[in-house]
Amino acid sequence: MNALGKHLLLELKDCDKEVLNDIGFLKGALLAAATECGATVLGESFHQFKPQGISGVMVIAESHLFIHTWPEYGYAAADIFTCGNSVQPVKAAQILIRKLGAKNHSIIEIQRGILDTQ
């Protein structure tokens, strides 16, 4: 049974709190995760919240990566949604876990677009 998309949901806990509030660092981390897993970046949208926290999305030709951070808890939610077989989303996940210094994490993988007509 084939799925159109593979969706990884990352719970990143006990991260480096400083990097969770550093928009330049997070842009670089998502860019590294996207390019090193073989994706092509098409666009991005990042926002810094007050007093803290960042939301960022990177649209890739193979779907998207996003991150939302709560520096006060050392927590970030990140998603890696890919389609096709040319990219390795698990590699992107490993890069984010390492760059954010997440001492605890979990990953849920969900198949998207399982269709009868494929």
Place this chain on the structure above:
Amino acid sequence: MNALGKHLLLELKDCDKEVLNDIGFLKGALLAAATECGATVLGESFHQFKPQGISGVMVIAESHLFIHTWPEYGYAAADIFTCGNSVQPVKAAQILIRKLGAKNHSIIEIQRGILDTQ
């Protein structure tokens, strides 16, 4: 047990194929979903693929909405990620289901950021 974020994953099947390839329509649909559920739009990034298919992300103050469409299958994957209690993500989901003419759909709800320290 409190979660920082509520994440709805929508599988939208048997949609109106024409609207799935209409970037203006999809921008309007996501904007309507965001605003009518009470969210504040901060930014967007939409891309049209050849020969068909659209990826679009709308960053909101309360997190994000995204959509990826496969017009050839009448299928779209959409996510609604919200934090706080000021928005009603289920209302946004209902708007997308209706606007895309999805004859079949499913919704998975995932709690994000369940922390021991909250």
